[in-house]
Amino acid sequence: MAGHCKRAFFLLAGLVLTLSLRADFAFVETDRHLILTENGIPVLVFNHGVIEPPEGKTGTPRTGYIHPLHGPDGDVLTDDFPADHPHHRGLFYGWPRLTVLDQRVDYWHLRGLQPEFEEWGMRWIDGPKAAFTASNLWKTDDGLAAVREKINYTVRAADETGRVIDLRAVFTNLTDQPLTIAGSPSAAYGGLNIRMDGDRPDVVITTARGEESGNVNAVDPPTPWADHSSRTGDGGPWSGVAIFQHPANPGYPAKNWTLRPYGFLGAAWPGESNHRMEPGETLELRHRLFVHRGTAEEAGVAERFKRFLRETQPSSPK
Numbered sequence: 001m002a003g004h005c006k007r008a009f010f011l012l013a014g015l016v017l018t019l020s021l022r023a024d025f026a027f028v029e030t031d032r033h034l035i036l037t038e039n040g041i042p043v044l045v046f047n048h049g050v051i052e053p054p055e056g057k058t059g060t061p062r063t064g065y066i067h068p069l070h071g072p073d074g075d076v077l078t079d080d081f082p083a084d085h086p087h088h089r090g091l092f093y094g095w096p097r098l099t100v101l102d103q104r105v106d107y108w109h110l111r112g113l114q115p116e117f118e119e120w121g122m123r124w125i126d127g128p129k130a131a132f133t134a135s136n137l138w139k140t141d142d143g144l145a146a147v148r149e150k151i152n153y154t155v156r157a158a159d160e161t162g163r164v165i166d167l168r169a170v171f172t173n174l175t176d177q178p179l180t181i182a183g184s185p186s187a188a189y190g191g192l193n194i195r196m197d198g199d200r201p202d203v204v205i206t207t208a209r210g211e212e213s214g215n216v217n218a219v220d221p222p223t224p225w226a227d228h229s230s231r232t233g234d235g236g237p238w239s240g241v242a243i244f245q246h247p248a249n250p251g252y253p254a255k256n257w258t259l260r261p262y263g264f265l266g267a268a269w270p271g272e273s274n275h276r277m278e279p280g281e282t283l284e285l286r287h288r289l290f291v292h293r294g295t296a297e298e299a300g301v302a303e304r305f306k307r308f309l310r311e312t313q314p315s316s317p318k
Helices: 002-020 301-312
Strands: 025-029 033-038 041-047 065-069 091-094 097-100 103-105 113-126 129-140 145-156 162-173 179-182 191-195 204-207 210-212 216-218 225-231 238-245 256-260 264-268 274-277 282-293
Touching: 025 113, 025 129, 033 129, 041 145, 113 145, 191 238, 191 282, 204 256, 225 256, 225 264, 225 301, 238 264, 238 301, 274 282, 282 301
Parallel strands: none
Antiparallel strands: 025 033, 033 041, 041 065, 065 091, 091 191, 097 103, 097 179, 113 129, 129 145, 145 162, 162 282, 179 274, 191 264, 204 210, 204 225, 216 256, 225 238, 238 282, 256 264
8 A cells, every 4th residue: 555655646746747847838929029938928038120219218229139038927027228227238148348350349338339130040849948049140330240149048947936048159250350358347247147127126136155235246256156136016026037157168157247236137257358269269158047936045046056067067977
């Protein structure tokens, strides 16, 4: 009898796990947006059309980025064209200091280098996963395509705590001369960036060393992850997002982060240093986003990062 009960328990546990991971992903494409939903709840919007500043706001038109990024229950986590920093734009890769054909340009503030959506790559839904690839060209003011940015986004079904989104970004120097990228000379910002919704109250920023306070540009000792959590409104539930750096990234674990209580989370690399790319050379950066309910502590972000590390380790030969 005990054996039958034990087998029944495992069968029931397996059924519960299967149901909890069941996902009904769907893509909807419009003339400017690619919208991904899970069980009818919005997950993210990739803007492939040119997005102009909304009425009453200022900022440079932009394309080829994610906004909004939603929490597991559909709440909006990100912002676009915020009044304090109009160049901030949802989830994006960008650097303020690039040298292209011996000219200094700025893909942070979109000065001298502008994004242009190029094409879609793969797009699929397979049970508890959905994925798509999008390519953008970074063009100079005279129309020269200097950099190709090709990013694969893989989204996993949400569980009781949160949702995983893996990013694999490949940047290619399309010019016939060396190209350099670097972060801000004073604050080192530049890399993978998330502009959070600054109107959400009770912000808590957490890294591997604990809760942070004030503006942070560098973490010593270096931290491989950071989390930005807040309430959906006054007295509302908590949700947030963490950035995990992949161990294969250059400079891992990076000491530079852009952590701002007003609403910014950024994995900064290469900081104040220059990264040089020869003609045709590529740069690959990989990150995982963990979009979660609750605070970083309640969501177990530290343990989720350990799980991420285990996933990135090669399997031992049997």
